[in-house]
Amino acid sequence: xxxxxxxxxxxxxxxxxxxxxxxxxxxxxxxxxxxxxxxxxxxxxxxxxxxxxxxxxxxxxxxxxxxxxxxxxxxxxxxxxxxxxxxxxxxxxxxxxxxxxxxxxxxxxxxxxxxxxxxxxxxxxxxxxxxxxxxxxxxxxxxxxxxxxxxxxxxxxxxxxxxxxxxxxxxxxxxxxxxxxxxxxxxxxxxxxxxxxxxxxxxxxxxxxxxxxxxxxxxxxxxxxxxxxxxxxxxxxxxxxxxxxxxxxxxxxxxxxxxxxxxxxxxxxxxxxxxxxxxxxxxxxxxxxxxxxxxxxxxxxxxxxxxxxxxxxxxxxxxxxxxxxxxxxxxxxxxxxxxxxxxxxxxxxxxxxxxxxxxxxxxxxxxxxxxxxxxxxxxxxxxxxxxxxxxxxxxxxxxxxxxxxxxxxxxxxxxxxxxxxxxxxxxxxxxxxxxxxxxxxxxxxxxxxxxxxxxxxxxxxxxxxxxxxxxxxxxxxxxxxxxxxxxxx
Amino acid sequence: xxxxxxxxxxxxxxxxxxxxxxxxxxxxxxxxxxxxxxxxxxxxxxxxxxxxxxxxxxxxxxxxxxxxxxxxxxxxxxxxxxxxxxxxxxxxxxx
Numbered sequence: 001x002x003x004x005x006x007x008x009x010x011x012x013x014x015x016x017x018x019x020x021x022x023x024x025x026x027x028x029x030x031x032x033x034x035x036x037x038x039x040x041x042x043x044x045x046x047x048x049x050x051x052x053x054x055x056x057x058x059x060x061x062x063x064x065x066x067x068x069x070x071x072x073x074x075x076x077x078x079x080x081x082x083x084x085x086x087x088x089x090x091x092x093x094x095x096x097x098x099x100x101x102x103x104x105x106x107x108x109x110x111x112x113x114x115x116x117x118x119x120x121x122x123x124x125x126x127x128x129x130x131x132x133x134x135x136x137x138x139x140x141x142x143x144x145x146x147x148x149x150x151x152x153x154x155x156x157x158x159x160x161x162x163x164x165x166x167x168x169x170x171x172x173x174x175x176x177x178x179x180x181x182x183x184x185x186x187x188x189x190x191x192x193x194x195x196x197x198x199x200x201x202x203x204x205x206x207x208x209x210x211x212x213x214x215x216x217x218x219x220x221x222x223x224x225x226x227x228x229x230x231x232x233x234x235x236x237x238x239x240x241x242x243x244x245x246x247x248x249x250x251x252x253x254x255x256x257x258x259x260x261x262x263x264x265x266x267x268x269x270x271x272x273x274x275x276x277x278x279x280x281x282x283x284x285x286x287x288x289x290x291x292x293x294x295x296x297x298x299x300x301x302x303x304x305x306x307x308x309x310x311x312x313x314x315x316x317x318x319x320x321x322x323x324x325x326x327x328x329x330x331x332x333x334x335x336x337x338x339x340x341x342x343x344x345x346x347x348x349x350x351x352x353x354x355x356x357x358x359x360x361x362x363x364x365x366x367x368x369x370x371x372x373x374x375x376x377x378x379x380x381x382x383x384x385x386x387x388x389x390x391x392x393x394x395x396x397x398x399x400x401x402x403x404x405x406x407x408x409x410x411x412x413x414x415x416x417x418x419x420x421x422x423x424x425x426x427x428x429x430x431x432x433x434x435x436x437x438x439x440x441x442x443x444x445x446x447x448x449x450x451x452x453x454x455x456x457x458x459x460x461x462x463x464x465x466x467x468x469x470x471x472x473x474x475x476x477x478x479x480x481x482x483x484x485x486x487x488x489x
Numbered sequence: 490x491x492x493x494x495x496x497x498x499x500x501x502x503x504x505x506x507x508x509x510x511x512x513x514x515x516x517x518x519x520x521x522x523x524x525x526x527x528x529x530x531x532x533x534x535x536x537x538x539x540x541x542x543x544x545x546x547x548x549x550x551x552x553x554x555x556x557x558x559x560x561x562x563x564x565x566x567x568x569x570x571x572x573x574x575x576x577x578x579x580x581x582x583x584x
Contacts, residue, residue, distance in 0.1 A: 099568075101567070102568075103561065103564040103567065196545075197545075210542060236550070239549075239550045240543075240547055305532075308527040308529055309530060311523065312530075319504060323505070328570070330568035330569065332570070339582070340582045341505075344505045345505050346507065348504075348505050348506055349506050349507045352506075354512070357504070357512075358519060358523075360506070361501060361503075361504050361506070362520060364500045364504045365500045365524070368503060375527065378530050379530065381535035381538040381541070382530055382535065383541050384539060385538060387541060387544050419519050423523070434544070435544050436543070436544030437544075461545060
């Protein structure tokens with residue numbers, strides 16, 4: 001049996017039965033990474049020694065009858081490189097944090113460790129999560145396991161590609177404008193962006209704080225949901241954390257959508273959408289309808305303005321958040337300087353890549369006096385209208401259905417030189433972040449190039465259970481498809 | 490939107506960046522395109538709409554003003570590019 005092809009929950013069941021040991025599983029996973037990752041570049045750092053030591057500890061705990069209520073105990077997993085891991089390199093795929101070893105753990109890392117997770121490494125991403133292709137990483141692009149000439153999507157490209165390439169059983173990504181859902185779509189795996197406030201952001205290196213949210217990526221809905229249960233919950237260290245008191249998402253793993261009201265915004269299946277993606281999405285809607293859901297199309301034109309509002313707000317917050325990288329407290333410092341201002345300017349100019357610089361400059365511009373009202377304030381008003389649009393939609397529907405991305409995975413290099421073109425690819429995902437909603441992307445088909453297509457289901461605030469139920473029901477009609485691991489090699 | 494050399498100099502100074510001539514020229518084109526696209530927001534009438542910073546109301550979170558973390562100085566300083574006697578070192582800033 002090839003251990004690394006199992007799902008996370010299949011593996012944990014075998015670990016609990018004593019059929020596979022935690023050390024055995026961890027070794028198998030690390031062997032696979034060593035063998036395969038030079039092709040895909042999913043990992044920035046592999047924590048081999050730490051993971052093997054941890055595997056022995058967790059096995060001892062399981063043998064002692066502990067961790068009985070932890071369905072993912074002993075399962076090797078990996079984390080996007082923007083979440084702090086105490087003493088282990090956390091680079092944000094940037095030169096400026098190339099030597100940064102955080103003095104503390106992110107809350108999600110503490111929760112994973114308490115649940116017996118084996119963290120085997122840190123995953124590649126677009127620098128500071130700014131990008132949709134993982135090409136802006138200082139450590140080189142990640143490649144799509146379905147076809148290495150294509151991008152894995154981004155910014156959590158390493159996190160999605162590692163799951164597809166069977167280099168991790170599940171991973172954590174972060175989603176500011178689609179960064180969990182879009183790479184999940186491109187890599188043929190499942191990813192959840194929870195409602196804002198569900199998962200603590202403490203220890204997540206901030207890009208745009210009002211939009212950032214951590215979430216799981218896995219090979220199926222059940223694995224994703226098990227991981228979401230581990231990482232969600234109120235945290236007093238994150239002042240935007242919301243205590244809902246209700247985190248038992250596995251209750252929603254029910255194959256039943258009878259009477260569920262599903263709305264498809266006409267703008268999500270109109271102009272700009274690839275024809276093959278459109279057909280696949282409408283077919284998925286039909287499947288849910290045949291299972292008893294009530295599916296109808298409706299108008300929500302306000303989302304046409306989500307991309308401009310998003311790039312104003314995200315860039316503004318980024319320009320503020322990234323001012324902390326000054327070459328004084330941690331990270332890279334320029335070698336040659338003349339005075340403190342020079343330390344700041346040279347450190348930042350040498351340490352940040354072009355996409356990060358671009359967004360910081362857009363942010364500085366839209367926040368500058370004379371432009372603040374016309375850009376930043378205007379964007380916050382558009383955001384209010386987008387939220388209102390979704391509120392109205394959710395007064396009629398339980399779930400909103402559409403594509404995750406306008407196309408399947410692009411070729412490497414295709415969009416890198418034209419940032420605006422790259423931004424437009426976020427059309428179906430950014431409004432969810434602006435409105436703070438939960439959404440899931442799961443595979444629903446393949447295009448004629450053999451690349452996966454992703455279905456997006458959006459829920460109301462804290463409506464995770466609705467989208468999980470719809471996603472799980474759809475998933476029951478379709479086998480998980482593995483990449484062939486041969487194309488383009 | 491036309492972005493001038495002065496605008497690029499201004500925003501790069503705000504962002505504490507120094508750009509090469511090549512980077513400046515590229516930034517002028519890219520920022521012009523992106524801000525031009527952003528201006529499509531102006532088609533939308535937002536008269537009387539309250540700007541919204543968070544999607545749902547967040548209340549300020551209060552706590553007692555007590556120290557909960559211990560002395561972690563050496564650990565925190567372990568990432569400093571330059572340190573001395575338990576402090577971060579920066580170039581002299583006051584004559």
